[in-house]
Amino acid sequence: MRVAALAVLVALTATGCSGDEILRFGWPVGVTQQADEMRTLWTWTVVAALVVGVIVWGLIFWTATFHRKKKTADGEPEELPRQFQYNIPLEMFTVVVPTIMVVVLFVFTYMTQTDVLKKVDNPDVKVQIVAFQWNWEFKYEDANAAKPNGGGQVSTVGSSGEIPLLVLPVGKTIQYDLVSTDVIHSFWVPEFHFKRDVFPNPDKNNQDSSFQNKIDREGSFVGRCAELCGTYHSVMNFEVRALSADKFDQYIALRKQMNPATGQTFTAAEALAKMNCGELCTPHAVTTQPFNTDRTARTASN
Template identity: 45%
Template sequence: MALLLASVTACSGEEWARGGMPHNVTEQSERVLSLWQGSWVAALATGAVVWGLILYACIFHRKRRRKGAPENELPPQVRYNLPIEILYTAVPIVMVAVFFYFTARDQDYLFEKTDKPDVTVTVEALQWSWRFTTEYQGKTVQVVGVPVSDYRQGPQLVLPSGGKTVRFKLESDNVIHSFWVPAFLFKLDVIPGVHNQFDIKTLNHTGTFAGRCAELCGQDHSRMLFNVKLVEPSKFEQYINSQAARSTQ
């Protein structure tokens, strides 16, 4: 109870409703949040039933000494109750099957790709920072970072908000990393020789959001920080045009 109260006091009402998850800024993250909340509801309901059965057994089936019975007499032993055995075998199978269905369904949705994304970002994981190469309407902008102690000082990836589709292509030529933006409610490993990709569709949110490597990758893993800045589409076009013009000078 103390741990529960301490956890509750650390969250606002909105955060509590999200199960402690960060603000989600993509269309796909809405599905992840829904799966997370549904899993918690199912887990809490299962826990309530299990604890209820345990308390019921403790209270109503505790050892009672019959009048005149010897002290070492055991209570009646119940074995081989076939209906109960079928029940506690079938119910977990059904629960796992339901969890598997929703997880597999949402995983397929998260990895769906559009034929023509609005923006393409090649993410190259370095030791220990990131190189972002953004392609938009035939123009290319590249940002390279260095290890930092604050994500706001790391390389900044600028993306458009307002329902734009962004494709991420993950590359590494050294060790395994993991590309993680908590506000996406999603992360994916960056593996040498494996060309992982995923699409997101941004919501109408603007702001700067933290990003980091989520796979232990060496000495400066903890400093492999970056940030994602979501701006309005018109400001994104201005950013791309100004950075592309500067690179040609």
């Protein structure tokens, strides 16, 4: 027993796991409020499973150790131990208790799912996510005013030479409206712990083609198409750049302004470069054909 306790202690300390990591039980780190809610559900589900597990393991150990087939005093094998089949109370117990467990897990899962899918009426930012073979366009639905070269929405579109950057604010409710111009794609940012298919004609199918979330930290996160959509499906990548709300406002303002150097409004990369806020505003861009999957080997675009 002492050896086992020591082994557990060594395992916990030697691997350098923090309390947070232990309670994460292998759940990957997410960057949205919704991902944290899912993590809480996971943590308590594992805790509940461990409690049940410890009881079951204890019972197995107890039965196997103390209720083995014994020999009698004269060396003859003992008759079968007492049998419990057709024990109605016991059978009721083994039906009712697992049913209660499943119901409890179901209720908490349903509550978490409802929370994750919840939408408020007035999100702070709305982006239309347009998927097409084989790239993405991100249109900022509220940022359509006063572009000097004739108006139109602020939007970022990927090309075969540049991965599109989806710049978003931290701490704001963001609504993603998904639409495809051709086949079914799927919008997936692994760190959001959320993925949703992108359909052509979103009004004509029964899937809700929009969702909302709230990002809780700054950073760069890789996004992918998660639905096999044709020859160049694998190059359909994008990048989410989460900036503080101030920096995001600055970014959108720049996107509406004329870049004197080009005579056009600032592109995503130009606006980020002009903001000059370090690594976070470095306009990483990676050629998408062929796509370099090594995200540490990004090449800066001009």
